[in-house]
Amino acid sequence: xxxxxxxxxxxxxxxxxxxxxxxxxxxxxxxxxxxxxxxxxxxxxxxxxxxxxxxxxxxxxxxxxxxxxxxxxxxxxxxxxxxxxxxxxxxxxxxxxxxxxxxxxxxxxxxxxxxxxxxxxxxxxxxxxxxxxxxxxxxxxxxxxxxxxxxxxxxxxxxxxxxxxxxxxxxxxxxxxxxxxxxxxxxxxxxxxxxxxxxxxxxxxxxxxxxxxxxxxxxxxxxxxxxxxxxxxxxxxxxxxxxxxxxxxxxxxxxxxxxxxxxxxxxxxxxxxxxxxxxxxxxxxxxxxxxxxxxxxxxxxxxxxxxxxxxxxxxxxxxxxxxxxxxxxxxxxxxxxxxxxxxxxxxxxxxxxxxxxxxxxxxxxxxxxxxxxxxxxxxxxxxxxxxxxxxxxxxxxxxxxxxxxxxxxxxxxxxxxxxxxxxxxxxxxxxxxxxxxxxxxxxxxxxxxxxxxxxxxxxxxxxxxxxxxxxxxxxxxxxxxxxxxxxxxxxxxxxxxxxxxxxxxxxxxxxxxxxxxxxxxxxxxxx
Ligand SMILES: NC(=O)C1=CN([C@@H]2O[C@H](COP(=O)(O)OP(=O)(O)OC[C@H]3O[C@@H](n4cnc5c(N)ncnc54)[C@H](OP(=O)(O)O)[C@@H]3O)[C@@H](O)[C@H]2O)[C@@H](O)CC1
Ligand SMILES: Nc1ncnc2c1ncn2[C@@H]1O[C@H](COP(=O)(O)OP(=O)(O)O)[C@@H](O)[C@H]1O
Numbered sequence: 251x252x253x254x255x256x257x258x259x260x261x262x263x264x265x266x267x268x269x270x271x272x273x274x275x276x277x278x279x280x281x282x283x284x285x286x287x288x289x290x291x292x293x294x295x296x297x298x299x300x301x302x303x304x305x306x307x308x309x310x311x312x313x314x315x316x317x318x319x320x321x322x323x324x325x326x327x328x329x330x331x332x333x334x335x336x337x338x339x340x341x342x343x344x345x346x347x348x349x350x351x352x353x354x355x356x357x358x359x360x361x362x363x364x365x366x367x368x369x370x371x372x373x374x375x376x377x378x379x380x381x382x383x384x385x386x387x388x389x390x391x392x393x394x395x396x397x398x399x400x401x402x403x404x405x406x407x408x409x410x411x412x413x414x415x416x417x418x419x420x421x422x423x424x425x426x427x428x429x430x431x432x433x434x435x436x437x438x439x440x441x442x443x444x445x446x447x448x449x450x451x452x453x454x455x456x457x458x459x460x461x462x463x464x465x466x467x468x469x470x471x472x473x474x475x476x477x478x479x480x481x482x483x484x485x486x487x488x489x490x491x492x493x494x495x496x497x498x499x500x501x502x503x504x505x506x507x508x509x510x511x512x513x514x515x516x517x518x519x520x521x522x523x524x525x526x527x528x529x530x531x532x533x534x535x536x537x538x539x540x541x542x543x544x545x546x547x548x549x550x551x552x553x554x555x556x557x558x559x560x561x562x563x564x565x566x567x568x569x570x571x572x573x574x575x576x577x578x579x580x581x582x583x584x585x586x587x588x589x590x591x592x593x594x595x596x597x598x599x600x601x602x603x604x605x606x607x608x609x610x611x612x613x614x615x616x617x618x619x620x621x622x623x624x625x626x627x628x629x630x631x632x633x634x635x636x637x638x639x640x641x642x643x644x645x646x647x648x649x650x651x652x653x654x655x656x657x658x659x660x661x662x663x664x665x666x667x668x669x670x671x672x673x674x675x676x677x678x679x680x681x682x683x684x685x686x687x688x689x690x691x692x693x694x695x696x697x698x699x700x701x702x703x704x705x706x707x708x709x710x711x712x713x714x715x716x717x718x719x720x721x722x723x724x725x726x727x728x729x730x731x732x733x734x735x736x737x738x739x740x741x742x743x744x745x746x747x748x749x750x751x752x753x754x755x756x757x758x759x760x761x762x763x764x765x766x767x768x769x770x771x772x773x774x775x776x777x
Contacts, residue, residue: 252692257488259451262395262430264483268475285448286330288468311339317389326353328391329360336363373407390440394423401427406438418443432650433457456688494736495776499715501538510539511714514570517577518547525578525703532707535765571717572598574710576605577703590615598622598713602706610634618666622727628674659683680728687732691739695746700758708734741768
C-alpha cells in the first residue's frame with residue numbers, strides 16, 4: 251500500500267473515547283447504521299466484481315450474503331448491513347455465533363428486512379450451513395474493537411471454511427483474529443478481501459495492512475482523539491508518497507557540494523565488496539551532496555562511482571554530517587574500535603547489518619549520545635540487539651513487533667542514547683519512542699539480498715541532508731527515515747513492475763538503478 255496520502259492510526263481505547271460523544275449525541279443506533287451502510291456498500295461492490303462467465307460481472311439482485319455475527323456492537327454493524335443488503339434484493343443470512351447476545355435492535359431490523367437467522371449449535375453445523383449457503387459474499391462481524399485473543403472455537407472454524415470455499419469476505423472494522431492494537435494475527439483469523447472501518451484507522455490497519463485486504467475508511471463524524479489526560483492521543487503514522495516527495499531534499503541556488511550534507515559510509519570487506527558499492531552508490535543517487543567511502547573496497551566503489559571520495563580509515567575520512575556503518579563490513583575485533591570512533595562523532599549515525607552484531611557483542615562502545623543513532627535491524631539482528639540491551643523484548647517479534655521496537659528504544663533511551671529503531675520487513679516499523687511509523691512496502695520485491703545495504707545508504711544521505719537548511723531541517727528523525735523507506739519501496743516497485751519485463755524478479759542493483767526515477771515520481775506526486 252504505497253499510498254499518496256498519510257494515514258494515522260490509534261489505540262482502541264483512544265478511539266472509543268473519541269467515538270462515545272458522537273454516538274451519544276446521535277439518535278439510537280444512527281452511527282451504527284451509518285457504519286453498516288458503508289459495509290453493505292463495499293459488499294455490493296465485491297459481489298459486482300465477481301466474474302460470471304459470459305457476463306460482465308456479478309449481480310447484486312438475487313445474490314446471497316451471509317454474516318457471521320458476534321456478541322457485541324461489531325455484530326450489530328453486521329446485522330444492520332444485512333438489512334441494507336436485503337433491501338438491495340439480496341438473500342441475506344445472519345449466522346449468530348452467540349445467539350443470546352446478538353444486538354437486539356439490529357437483529358430485529360435484519361429480520362424485518364427479510365433476513366433469515368441461523369443458530370448453528372457447533373462448528374460442524376456451522377460448516378454445513380456455510381457449505382449449503384455458499385454466499386456470494388460473507389461479512390465478518392464476529393468481533394472488532396473489543397477483540398481479545400484468537401477467534402473462539404466457532405469463529406475460528408468459520409475462517410477456514412470460508413477460505414476453502416473461496417468466499418470473498420468483507421471484514422467489519424478489523425478482521426476477526428487480528429489484535430486491534432498490536433496487529434498480531436492469531437491462528438484462525440479471518441482473511442478478508444476488504445475491510446471497512448469507521449472514522450479513524452486502528453493500529454492493526456497499519457501494523458497488519460497486508461492481512462486486511464482493500465482498506466476502506468467510512469466517515470462517521472469522529473474527530474481526532476485525545477488521550478485520557480486530554481493531550482492528543484498517541485498515533486502511529488504511515489506516510490504516503492506525497493509527503494516523501496515534499497520532504498525529499500533538492501539543491502537550491504545557494505548550495506554547493508558540501509552544504510546539502512555530506513555522508514560518510516563505512517562498509518564492505520574483502521568478502522563483501524558488493525555491500526560497499528550498493529550502500530555508497532545508493533547515497534550518491536539520493537542527494538546531490540558529497541559521499542565519502544571508508545573501507546577496503548575503494549577500487550570497486552570508485553570503479554562503480556568515480557565521484558565518491560574514498561579513504562581507508564575512518565579517522566581520515568574528512569568531515570561528514572552523517573555516518574553509515576555496517577553493510578558487509580565483517581565483525582572482526584577491529585570493527586568494534588572503528589564503531590566506537592564513529593559513535594563518538596557528534597553527528598547522526600546509522601548502524602546496519604554487521605555493525606548491529608558488533609554492537610550487540612560489545613555493548614560498552616555505546617555511550618550516552620545526543621546526536622541521533624538509527625539502528626536498522628532485520629528480525630534476526632533485532633533479536634541479537636534485544637538480547638543484549640532489552641532481554642525482555644527478545645523473541646517478541648513473532649507477536650507484538652511494534653511493542654518490541656518501542657521496548658528496545660526505551661532501553662536505549664534509559665542509557666542516554668537518542669535512538670531510532672527501524673525494524674525491516676514487508677511492513678517496516680520506525681520508532682524513536684515519541685513518533686512511530688509503519689510503512690508497508692506495497693510489494694515484496696525489495697526482499698532481495700543487498701536491498702538493505704541500499705536502504706542504509708539512502709537513510710545516511712537523508713540524515714546528512716536533515717542537518718542542513720532544506721525541507722528536512724525540522725523534521726523528526728523517524729519521519730525523515732520513513733521518507734527514505736518510501737522512496738526505497740517505490741524504487742523496488744518501479745524496477746520490478748514498470749521497467750524491463752513487468753513482474754520479473756529484480757536484484758538490489760535494479761532497485762538502486764530506480765532510485766532516481768522513484769525520487770522524480772514522489773516529487774511529481776507532491777506537485
Ligand atoms: N458504539 C457504536 O455505536 C459504534 C460501534 N461500532 C462497532 O462496534 C464495535 C465495537 O463493539 P463492542 O465494543 O461491542 O466490541 P466487539 O468488537 O463487538 O467485541 C466484543 C464482543 O466480542 C467478543 N469477543 C472478544 N474477543 C473475541 C474473540 N477472540 N473471538 C470471539 N469473540 C470475541 C466478546 O465476548 P466476551 O469476551 O464478552 O465473551 C464481546 O462480546 C466496533 O468494532 C465497530 O464495529 C461502529 O458501529 C461505530 C459505532
Ligand atoms: N517481505 C518483504 N517485502 C518487502 N520488503 C522486504 C521484505 N522483507 C524484507 N524487506 C526489505 O528488504 C531489505 C532487506 O534488508 P536486509 O535484510 O538487511 O538484507 P541485506 O543485508 O541483504 O541488504 C530491507 O529494506 C527490508 O525492509
